[in-house]
Amino acid sequence: MKPWLGRIERGVGLLLVLLLSAMVTLTFTDVLGRRLFNTPVFGANDLTEHLMALIIFGGLPLLTARRGHLSVDLFDRWLLHPRWRLWHKAVDVLIAAVLGLIAWEYALAVPEAMAINEVSPALTIPRSWMYAFMAFTSALSAALALFTAAPRHEHLSEEAPS
Structure with missing residues (x-):
C-alpha cells in the first residue's frame, strides 16, 4: 500500500473513533441527565x-x-479454489452494483431534500449534506469493490478437492 493511502486510512479511522466517542459520550450524558436530573440533552436524538x-x-x-x-466461510474450502476466480469477480461486480444503487438513491435524495428544506426534527439540521455524504461514500465503496484485490486462492488450492 502506498504510504499516503495508509495515512489517509489512519486519519479516517481516527476521525471515526472520535465520532464514535462523541456519540457514546452524548448518549451517556443524555441517559444520565434523563435518569438522575429528569433533564435529557436537547437534540440528542438528532445528533446521535x-x-x-x-x-x-x-x-x-x-x-x-x-x-x-x-x-x-462455510464453503471456502471449495470456493477459494483458483477455478472460482471468475465467480469472485462476479460477486465483486454485484456488490459494486448494489453500492452504486445506494449511491444513486442518495444522490437523488439530495436535491429533493434541498427543495423541501428537509431538516432534523429538534435541531433543524439540514439533511441534504448528510445524503450527499452518504452518496459519495457509497459511490467510493462501489469503486473500491471493483478494484480491491480478490481473495487469495493459492493457499487452499493444494488441499481443495477436484
Missing part, C-alpha cells in the same frame, strides 16, 4: 442520528477496501 450516519457511511469505504464485509 447524524453521528451514526457519519460513522457507518464514513467507515464503509474502509471496510470495502479491506474486504471486511460479512461473509460466510
Whole structure:
C-alpha cells in the first residue's frame, strides 16, 4: 500500500473513533441527565442520528477496501479454489452494483431534500449534506469493490478437492 493511502486510512479511522466517542459520550450524558436530573440533552436524538450516519457511511469505504464485509466461510474450502476466480469477480461486480444503487438513491435524495428544506426534527439540521455524504461514500465503496484485490486462492488450492 502506498504510504499516503495508509495515512489517509489512519486519519479516517481516527476521525471515526472520535465520532464514535462523541456519540457514546452524548448518549451517556443524555441517559444520565434523563435518569438522575429528569433533564435529557436537547437534540440528542438528532445528533446521535447524524453521528451514526457519519460513522457507518464514513467507515464503509474502509471496510470495502479491506474486504471486511460479512461473509460466510462455510464453503471456502471449495470456493477459494483458483477455478472460482471468475465467480469472485462476479460477486465483486454485484456488490459494486448494489453500492452504486445506494449511491444513486442518495444522490437523488439530495436535491429533493434541498427543495423541501428537509431538516432534523429538534435541531433543524439540514439533511441534504448528510445524503450527499452518504452518496459519495457509497459511490467510493462501489469503486473500491471493483478494484480491491480478490481473495487469495493459492493457499487452499493444494488441499481443495477436484
